[in-house]
Amino acid sequence: MSTAEATSDWKLPSQRKVGMISLIITESALFTIFVVAYLFYMGKSLNGPYPYQVLHLPIWASFALFGSSVTIWFAEKALHKGSKIGFNIWWLITILMGAYFVYFTAEEWYHLIYKEGLTISTNVFGSTFYALVGLHVSHVIVGLVLLTIVFVSSLRGKLHHDHHEHVEMVSWYWHFVDAIWVVVLLVVYIISLNY
Amino acid sequence: MATGPIDPNFKAPAPERVGEETGTWSHVIQNLVYTVDHKKLGLMYIGAGLLFFVVAGIMALLIRVQLFVPHSDFLEPAVFNRFFTMHGTAMVFLVGMPIIFGFANYLVPLMVGARDMAYPRLNAFGFWVFFFSSLFLYFSYFGAPGLYNAGSAPDVGWFAYSPLTSKAFSRGHSTDYWSLSLLLSGIGSIATSINILVTVFCLRCKGMTLGRMPLFVWLFIVVAFLVIIALPPLSACQIMITMDRYLGAKFFDTQAGGSAVLWQHFFWIFGHPEVYILILPGFAIASEVIPVFSRKPIFGYPIMVAASVMIAFISLGVWAHHMFTVGMTSLGNTFFAISTMVIAVPTGIKVFNWIGTMYGGKIRMELPMIFCIAFLFQFLIAGLTGIMLSVVPFDWQLSDSYFVVAHFHYVLIGGLLYTIFAGIYYWYPKAMGKMLSHKLGLWHFWLFTIGFHLTFLPQHVSGFLGMPRRIFTYEADRGWEIWNQLSTIGVPIQALGILFFVYNLIWSYYKGKEAGDDPWDAWTLEWACTSPPPEYNFEKAPEVRSRRPLWDLKHPEDPDWKFE
Numbered sequence: 228m229s230t231a232e233a234t235s236d237w238k239l240p241s242q243r244k245v246g247m248i249s250l251i252i253t254e255s256a257l258f259t260i261f262v263v264a265y266l267f268y269m270g271k272s273l274n275g276p277y278p279y280q281v282l283h284l285p286i287w288a289s290f291a292l293f294g295s296s297v298t299i300w301f302a303e304k305a306l307h308k309g310s311k312i313g314f315n316i317w318w319l320i321t322i323l324m325g326a327y328f329v330y331f332t333a334e335e336w337y338h339l340i341y342k343e344g345l346t347i348s349t350n351v352f353g354s355t356f357y358a359l360v361g362l363h364v365s366h367v368i369v370g371l372v373l374l375t376i377v378f379v380s381s382l383r384g385k386l387h388h389d390h391h392e393h394v395e396m397v398s399w400y401w402h403f404v405d406a407i408w409v410v411v412l413l414v415v416y417i418i419s420l421n422y
Numbered sequence: 423m424a425t426g427p428i429d430p431n432f433k434a435p436a437p438e439r440v441g442e443e444t445g446t447w448s449h450v451i452q453n454l455v456y457t458v459d460h461k462k463l464g465l466m467y468i469g470a471g472l473l474f475f476v477v478a479g480i481m482a483l484l485i486r487v488q489l490f491v492p493h494s495d496f497l498e499p500a501v502f503n504r505f506f507t508m509h510g511t512a513m514v515f516l517v518g519m520p521i522i523f524g525f526a527n528y529l530v531p532l533m534v535g536a537r538d539m540a541y542p543r544l545n546a547f548g549f550w551v552f553f554f555s556s557l558f559l560y561f562s563y564f565g566a567p568g569l570y571n572a573g574s575a576p577d578v579g580w581f582a583y584s585p586l587t588s589k590a591f592s593r594g595h596s597t598d599y600w601s602l603s604l605l606l607s608g609i610g611s612i613a614t615s616i617n618i619l620v621t622v623f624c625l626r627c628k629g630m631t632l633g634r635m636p637l638f639v640w641l642f643i644v645v646a647f648l649v650i651i652a653l654p655p656l657s658a659c660q661i662m663i664t665m666d667r668y669l670g671a672k673f674f675d676t677q678a679g680g681s682a683v684l685w686q687h688f689f690w691i692f693g694h695p696e697v698y699i700l701i702l703p704g705f706a707i708a709s710e711v712i713p714v715f716s717r718k719p720i721f722g723y724p725i726m727v728a729a730s731v732m733i734a735f736i737s738l739g740v741w742a743h744h745m746f747t748v749g750m751t752s753l754g755n756t757f758f759a760i761s762t763m764v765i766a767v768p769t770g771i772k773v774f775n776w777i778g779t780m781y782g783g784k785i786r787m788e789l790p791m792i793f794c795i796a797f798l799f800q801f802l803i804a805g806l807t808g809i810m811l812s813v814v815p816f817d818w819q820l821s822d823s824y825f826v827v828a829h830f831h832y833v834l835i836g837g838l839l840y841t842i843f844a845g846i847y848y849w850y851p852k853a854m855g856k857m858l859s860h861k862l863g864l865w866h867f868w869l870f871t872i873g874f875h876l877t878f879l880p881q882h883v884s885g886f887l888g889m890p891r892r893i894f895t896y897e898a899d900r901g902w903e904i905w906n907q908l909s910t911i912g913v914p915i916q917a918l919g920i921l922f923f924v925y926n927l928i929w930s931y932y933k934g935k936e937a938g939d940d941p942w943d944a945w946t947l948e949w950a951c952t953s954p955p956p957e958y959n960f961e962k963a964p965e966v967r968s969r970r971p972l973w974d975l976k977h978p979e980d981p982d983w984k985f986e
Contacts, residue, residue, distance in 0.1 A: 242620050246541070252650055253650035253651070253653070256653075256654040257657060257658055264662070271681075272679055348671060350679065351672045351675075351678065353672075355673070
């Protein structure tokens with residue numbers, strides 16, 4: 228309970244927002260180290276397979292993930308307007324697009340492990356690749372869990388108008404996961420294809 | 423009387439203990455486990471920290487006994503390695519971190535006029551994660567030898583350089599206990615830091631603008647920011663090392679294209695800000711104690727805030743001064759030498775401002791002030807040897823020598839621990855309702871100070887004479903004996919001082935003088951509560967109009983807010 232809630236002319240930032248921003252800062256620091264490790268080890272593998280041999284630009288997966296940032300925004304707008312149906316539809320589309328991204332990663336890793344023979348212990352490319360992409364996709368999975376919790380409570384009629392900040396926080400997290408994918412896409416699937 | 427921000431006639435009722443049973447041990451433990459109260463958790467943090475302080479201190483004592491004479495066989499080499507590793511790791515992660523978080527937990531909500539931390543349950547989570555990760559680290563003594571003849575506790579040093587941590591050189595599970603324990607405690611620290619940030623930004627009482635917060639709170643914002651930026655690199659390190667050891671990843675495997683130097687970079691990207699995470703809370707305590715006992719408001723408040731923020735920023739760009747001997751480029755050496763020297767500037771600003779606060783003040787030589795004055799002298803020595811070590815050629819000579827050991831013990835004992843003592847003498851009356859004995863405190867101060875300097879001053883010399891750190895014994899003809907012997911003699915004197923301190927804590931709890939709500943005639947909000955404060959802190963949300971709300975209250979004819 229905030230001690231300042233009762234007074235009207237004393238405005239403080241929202242707890243949820245400050246907490247989520249802090250979480251995003253600390254997560255960004257974590258990702259930075261793994262991105263630096265990936266960049267540092269580019270071209271340092273002593274044996275193949277090398278990135279240019281096995282990686283392909285994940286166009287559809289990226290499209291799904293970036294698109295989900297747009298659809299979650301539509302869902303929020305629908306919630307603000309009070310349209311439950313609109314919210315549910317856009318929110319479900321967001322979940323499906325996120326789920327497609329996870330499916331893509333599973334497919335890609337299956338291919339890399341069983342067809343190309345690239346595992347975490349094959350070379351430094353394998354170690355850094357699975358660490359960075361795995362860290363990102365684990366965040367996508369956490370995001371999906373959060374999205375699903377919101378969706379289930381919406382279907383059960385538990386989502387009210389005054390929950391829009393809860394929903395907004397989930398969307399902030401989801402946008403953050405998307406923003407990380409911009410970096411991962413650039414570093415892993417574009418820059419490192421030269422090595 | 424209506425001009426004051428808080429009703430002076432208002433007396434908070436004695437703390438109620440609703441639904442809380444006392445008496446038997448199981449009730450005590452039940453209360454500790456169930457609690458989400460920031461004050462109890464704060465005291466639990468400090469209590470656990472002091473407990474591990476004694477354990478790690480005993481290890482240091484045994485290390486010093488081993489080094490008393492050349493060719494000593496008091497400790498086996500392997501045991502010696504485990505002791506210095508566990509001593510270092512424990513003092514940083516199990517003693518320093520929990521004690522500073524304890525102070526933050528207890529005082530930040532009180533100082534900003536809030537009823538609790540923003541996320542009380544997350545707060546309890548942070549404590550218990552820290553506590554069990556600490557037990558996990560010590561459990562390595564029993565659980566780590568997975569193989570016949572493999573080591574028990576971690577023995578790779580507190581910064582665990584690669585490739586010493588690879589499976590080939592560190593058999594069994596000792597390194598895994600080390601890395602997983604730090605990964606866990608890192609999660610707890612980050613959770614607590616987010617909690618501090620949210621509490622300060624979102625739960626300040628009416629009128630408590632950022633510019634009116636006590637410097638203590640400001641410094642803990644800076645610390646919390648540093649933790650959430652600098653701890654994740656440590657977590658990343660631990661994830662990578664665990665992947666290397668269990669999944670065959672090649673991060674630090676130099677024979678497969680990995681890099682041992684990268685570990686050093688990643689570790690010190692965490693490790694150097696960590697030094698400031700530990701020392702800034704010391705500054706926080708000094709910034710509260712010195713003004714109150716000089717009877718003057720802090721000198722240069724805005725500059726103090728700016729200097730703290732500058733220290734935090736610069737501290738993120740000095741890490742490789744731990745690595746001059748690795749062989750970096752000249753550009754790298756120059757950059758990190760200069761950034762290290764630059765960080766002395768805001769630190770110097772702070773020291774001058776504390777002296778400026780004392781200058782012309784009516785100084786009261788109470789125990790908190792005595793410890794803070796000692797802190798100023800000792801931290802100056804630590805800072806000067808720090809600047810010496812930032813000069814690259816000097817560092818090439820003395821890196822990994824006892825000179826470095828002396829330097830960082832002056833920082834962490836002479837700087838941090840002295841302010842922690844000051845903080846305990848200052849706020850113990852608030853937390854327990856009893857004054858600590860002045861006489862016992864003086865015994866503690868003089869014994870500990872004599873012992874501390876006797877232990878660590880000679881180590882500068884043995885460092886100059888070329889004695890490397892972390893050696894379990896040495897030859898007789900190096901000229902190191904006398905310095906090591908002086909050093910070792912200092913340790914029992916320090917230990918005696920600590921005994922007086924612990925005895926004082928216990929004796930005063932039962933027999934100490936009643937403290938009253940405001941024994942030091944202080945100015946910040948925590949002294950407006952009863953001692954100890956009730957569970958809800960403030961019955962009525964306080965309202966502040968200046969940086970010294972209690973001054974305004976006690977001096978309605980001359981309040982601070984008239985001059986703001």
